[in-house]
């Protein structure tokens with residue numbers, strides 16, 4: 001997530017008001033410890049997905065508060081999915097349910113939020129989204145995953161490019177002096 005986007009999200013008072021009890025919760029804070037896509041933590045991934053769901057659902061005149069809250073909790077599975085032995089079953093198929101079980105321990109979830117968390121991996125998992133907010137999250141989630149991955153790959157690529165041009169520049173200086 002770029003600094004500009006993060007500032008924009010942090011300054012949206014209505015959005016912050018909707019999710020502040022979630023983001024202040026220690027279990028939700030714990031998501032900062034786990035990487036989701038490349039260097040993006042589960043927390044930042046959920047925070048961005050939540051903001052996009054909030055905006056899209058608001059524009060479509062849907063219940064955007066539930067959309068923001070469901071999306072903020074959709075990956076509350078609380079383990080490192082890259083490490084073997086942290087869970088039973090395949091992460092892609094099981095983590096929606098695990099996130100729901102964790103979220104329901106700490107928060108009163110409505111039916112939209114529950115559906116969003118459990119079914120956000122559709123169509124990888126078969127159960128069909130029941131609400132438009134869930135369907136929106138399935139697309140937003142994949143969009144965020146691609147965005148987060150590409151941002152990291154691109155920044156790595158840029159760093160490599162800077163190094164490469166620095167070497168060429170240095171080589172040219174040395175060559176000219178000889």
Ligand SMILES: [Fe+2]
Pocket residue numbers: 074075095096120121
């Ligand atoms: Fe997920």
Ligand SMILES: [Fe+2]
Pocket residue numbers: 045049074075141
């Ligand atoms: Fe996700």
